[in-house]
Amino acid sequence: MILPQIQIARGHWILGALFLAIILDEYLPLIGRDDQPARSRSPLIGWALMIGGAGVWATVIFADVVHDMLVHFLWGDLLLAAGALELARRRGVYERPWLDYVLPLAILGCGLLFLVHVEIDPEGQGARWHLSMGLLLVAAGLLELLRLRWPRVAAIPLGLPALAAFALLLIAIPVAAAS
Amino acid sequence: MTPRSMGFTAIRRASASVGLAVLLLLLVPAVASAHAVLETSTPSFGDVVAEEPVRLTLEYDEDVVPGLAQVSVLTPQGRDLAQAPQVSGSTVTVPLDRGPKGSYTVRWRMVAGDDGHVTEGAFSFGVDARPVAPVPAAGAGIPLAxxxxxxxxxxxxxxxxxxxxxxxxxxxxxxxxxxxxxxxxxxxxxxxxxxxxxxxxxxxxxxxxxxxxxxxxxxxxxxxxxxxxxxxxxxxxxxxxxxxxxxxxxxxxxxxxxxxxxxxxxxxxxxxxxxxxxxxxxxxxxxxxxxxxxxxxxxxxxxxxxxxxxxxxxxxxxxxxxxxxxxxxxxxxxxxxxxxxxxxxxxxxxxxxxxxxxxxxxxxxxxxxxxxxxxxxxxxxxxxxxxxxxxxxxxxxxxxxxxxxxxxxxxxxxxxxxxxxxxxxxxxxxxxxxxxxxxxx
Amino acid sequence: MTSLGKWSPWRDRSWPRVAAAILLLAAAVVWATIRGLHSYALSPVGIGYDLDQPPVVLALVGGWIFYRSRRP
CATH class of the missing domain: 1.20.1630 (Formate dehydrogenase/DMSO reductase fold)
Structure with a gap:
């Protein structure tokens, strides 16, 4: 099934806005009445990662060429694993200190797979946009990892600007580059 | 929390989850490729034609290199009916010899004009017969049992x-x-x-x-x-x-x-x-x-x-x-x-x-x-x-x-x-x- | 002093989210102005069609995060 390019672009804009809304809600601290920051523990992120992983696996199944299948199944695995662990943590059935690393590593992994995909298919439609998006996700993942390792900045959502920039790229993507 | 507000929260969460999930699909570059991808063909895969076609036409999503285009059209007996392919931009036309009725296997290999990447594929169509899966290529094997x-x-x-x-x-x-x-x-x-x-x-x-x-x-x-x-x-x-x-x-x-x-x-x-x-x-x-x-x-x-x-x-x-x-x-x-x-x-x-x-x-x-x-x-x-x-x-x-x-x-x-x-x-x-x-x- | 005199739009809200909302709304206005307001339709159907346009979605997200800025 091939969608008209304008509809693909409209999808990018709308879903970029949804992503922006959700990451702002997840990462921007709510300063409570006691002036202490409170962070969201909503299971929304976990389910969204899970459904996203299932969707990427659907992309594996419907891929045009073999290399797309190979890259996308890794993506799907990453999102499914991260989603399951985030869900378990947020619902309180499995809690370990290392689970703090799951979301940053998932973001980093998604960014790296973007770069791998662009490397395999450098002349692809919107390759520069995908390269930028990959770099932003890598930066966001690394900054979130830094935040975990550096307690002095733990309260500052370092990765948020890069994630927000990623969302803004989706919102701003031109019709010709959306794919 | 009242049952009503719990229900509302559940609906809101579910809606947001679906929204983000669809978005995550977009986090991944879609499966479009810059390689020469076969968009349409005449006859197309799975088609049943009444009489043996005199030519096969393949349409790619980008220009292909004329001298490197390879196409074979195999009869059920394995005879190749394809003559030399004629390339015009992204269109490849292959004149065909006459052949018997049955399921034909088309096997093609193209080199993209802009990046030089090779793509290949196979499909089948039927001449007055139901097409079956493309026949395997001779000698091809994969080093994994x-x-x-x-x-x-x-x-x-x-x-x-x-x-x-x-x-x-x-x-x-x-x-x-x-x-x-x-x-x-x-x-x-x-x-x-x-x-x-x-x-x-x-x-x-x-x-x-x-x-x-x-x-x-x-x-x-x-x-x-x-x-x-x-x-x-x-x-x-x-x-x-x-x-x-x-x-x-x-x-x-x-x-x-x-x-x-x-x-x-x-x-x-x-x-x-x-x-x-x-x-x-x-x-x-x-x-x-x-x-x-x-x-x-x-x-x-x-x-x-x-x-x-x-x-x-x-x-x-x-x-x-x-x-x-x-x-x-x-x-x-x-x-x-x-x-x-x-x-x-x-x-x-x-x-x-x-x-x-x-x-x-x-x-x-x-x-x-x-x-x-x-x-x-x-x-x-x-x-x-x-x-x-x-x-x-x-x-x-x-x-x-x-x-x-x-x-x-x-x-x-x-x-x-x-x-x-x-x-x-x-x-x-x-x-x-x-x-x-x-x-x- | 009336209760209206004590009312403050900021006191019951978390400032990082309010700041993000203002930033997004401002960006939406700037973006729409640069692009030219004549690009947008004024009929109800046309406005509905414009809801996925980048400046409009920025404004919608700004509104959403302002709504989600109430202190717990």
């Missing part, structure tokens, strides 16, 4: 389907009867089933790729750029891959749901178990028995189901026995589960043996083929291993179980159960070899 992947699919089905059905039919009723939270046992069942589903999903993906490779032909390096859609759509292999992958993703979601929602765990796990066993039908459908008629197909599926229930049930028992070592208070749960399983397992063994005999009768043209063909010899080996497993199962059923029922000592039971699991695992490996060996004509 498909038997290993089929074996992993068997193991995955047994771990997810067999273990979870064991949970629904045996552990859950026992827990309800004797009390206890069953929380640890539930988590172990979730873990075993998750491993099974993940293994089966990935084995299904790579089985499809390994099966598709000889159909496309060419070098392994070029295969990664091969257009895969016609093989996915036009072969049982591809159709089984499509449905089973979607189904395994659903099973994984159910298992994760069972993990994070302990109150709904049993219902979710039961559905996941039944679904896992249903997926197993795809393996039979994509295998040799499908060509032998509905009865043979159903016998093969019953054979696989019985093996999955036996193997999965044993793995679940071993896991329960391991729990007894660290928590002696769980001995009563294990005992009750063992007794219940031993009452049901003989039915699975009888079904396994009966369906296996049925499949053998359907596949072998004569009794002598058992010892005169490679297929028959592997079948004999598999049957011998299953016979050893059945002997060990009989020892458990008639020697150990009565002692356990009488609350006498049954030392070494865990070790002999593990031995039975290993023997069944070997038998499943030989079953995988049988599934990949062509039955004698």
């Amino acid at each position: 498909p038997e290993i992947l089929v074996w992993l699919e068997f193991i995955g089905i047994a771990l997810a389907g067999g273990t979870l059905v064991f949970r629904a039919l045996i552990t859950a009723p026992v827990m309800r009867r004797i009390g206890g939270s069953g929380e640890d046992e539930g988590r172990i069942a979730v873990a075993i089933a998750a491993i099974g589903a993940v293994v089966a999903l990935h084995a299904a993906l790579f089985s499809f790729l390994v099966g598709a490779y000889p159909v496309v032909g060419g070098d392994l390096g070029d295969f990664v750029d091969a257009e895969i859609i016609p093989i996915r759509l036009s072969t049982h292999l591809g159709q089984a891959f499509t449905y089973s992958c979607f189904a395994w993703i659903g099973v994984i979601a159910l298992i994760v749901g069972a993990w994070v929602h302990p109150r709904r765990r049993e219902a979710l796990l039961a559905v996941a178990g039944v679904a896992s066993l249903a997926i197993a039908f795809g393996l039979s459908w994509a295998g040799h028995p499908a060509a032998g008629g509905t009865l043979l197909l159903l016998a093969d599926y019953a054979h696989l189901l019985a093996a999955a229930l036996w193997f999965g049930g044993l793995v679940a028992l071993v896991a329960l026995a391991a729990g007894v070592r660290s928590h002696p208070d769980r001995a009563e749960t294990f005992r009750a589960c063992l007794l219940r399983f031993s009452a049901l397992a003989p039915a699975a063994v009888v079904a396994l043996a009966g369906a296996g005999v049925g499949v053998a009768i359907g596949e072998l043209p004569s009794l002598s083929a058992i010892v005169t063909t490679g297929y028959g010899l592997v079948l004999v080996g598999k049957t011998a291993i299953f016979a050893v497993a059945i002997a060990l199962a009989a020892y458990h059923r008639y020697s150990v179980v009565p002692r356990v029922a009488a609350r006498a000592s049954a030392g070494g039971l865990r070790e002999t159960l593990i031995t039975e699991v290993v023997i069944l695992g070997v038998a499943l490996a030989l079953a995988a070899v049988v599934s990949q060996t062509a039955p004698p004509a």
Whole structure:
């Protein structure tokens, strides 16, 4: 099934806005009445990662060429694993200190797979946009990892600007580059 | 929180989850490629034309290099009807010699004009006949035994389907009867089933790729750029891959749901178990028995189901026995589960043996083929291993179980159960070899 | 002093989210102005069609995060 390019672009804009809304809600601290920051523990992120992983696996199944299948199944695995662990943590059935690393590593992994995909298919439609998006996700993942390792900045959502920039790229993507 | 606001929150969360999920699809570059991708062809794959076409026209999504375009159009007898391709931008026209009626295989290989990447693909169309899957390219092979992947699919089905059905039919009723939270046992069942589903999903993906490779032909390096859609759509292999992958993703979601929602765990796990066993039908459908008629197909599926229930049930028992070592208070749960399983397992063994005999009768043209063909010899080996497993199962059923029922000592039971699991695992490996060996004509 | 005199739009809200909302709304206005307001339709159907346009979605997200800025 091939969608008209304008509809693909409209999808990018709308879903970029949804992503922006959700990451702002997840990462921007709510300063409570006691002036202490409170962070969201909503299971929304976990389910969204899970459904996203299932969707990427659907992309594996419907891929045009073999290399797309190979890259996308890794993506799907990453999102499914991260989603399951985030869900378990947020619902309180499995809690370990290392689970703090799951979301940053998932973001980093998604960014790296973007770069791998662009490397395999450098002349692809919107390759520069995908390269930028990959770099932003890598930066966001690394900054979130830094935040975990550096307690002095733990309260500052370092990765948020890069994630927000990623969302803004989706919102701003031109019709010709959306794919 | 009032029920109404809880409902509102649930709807809001669900809506937002779906929104973000769809977005995550966009986090990934879509599967469009800059390589020369075949967009349309005349005739197209799966088409049936009344008379043999005088030319084949291929339309790509970008210009291709004229001197490097290769197209072959093979008759059912393997004769190539294609003359030299004529390239104009992204359109490739291939004049065709006249040929007989039947299913034709088109195999093409193009080099993209802008980046020099090679793409290739294969599809089939029919001339006054229903097209069948493209014929494999001569000499093409992949350095990975498909038997290993089929074996992993068997193991995955047994771990997810067999273990979870064991949970629904045996552990859950026992827990309800004797009390206890069953929380640890539930988590172990979730873990075993998750491993099974993940293994089966990935084995299904790579089985499809390994099966598709000889159909496309060419070098392994070029295969990664091969257009895969016609093989996915036009072969049982591809159709089984499509449905089973979607189904395994659903099973994984159910298992994760069972993990994070302990109150709904049993219902979710039961559905996941039944679904896992249903997926197993795809393996039979994509295998040799499908060509032998509905009865043979159903016998093969019953054979696989019985093996999955036996193997999965044993793995679940071993896991329960391991729990007894660290928590002696769980001995009563294990005992009750063992007794219940031993009452049901003989039915699975009888079904396994009966369906296996049925499949053998359907596949072998004569009794002598058992010892005169490679297929028959592997079948004999598999049957011998299953016979050893059945002997060990009989020892458990008639020697150990009565002692356990009488609350006498049954030392070494865990070790002999593990031995039975290993023997069944070997038998499943030989079953995988049988599934990949062509039955004698 | 009336209760209206004590009312403050900021006191009951978390400032990082309010700041993000203002930033997004401002960006939406700047973006729409640069692009030219004549690009947008004024009929009800046309406005509905414009709801996925980048400046409009920025404004919608700004509104959402302002709504989600109430202190716990």
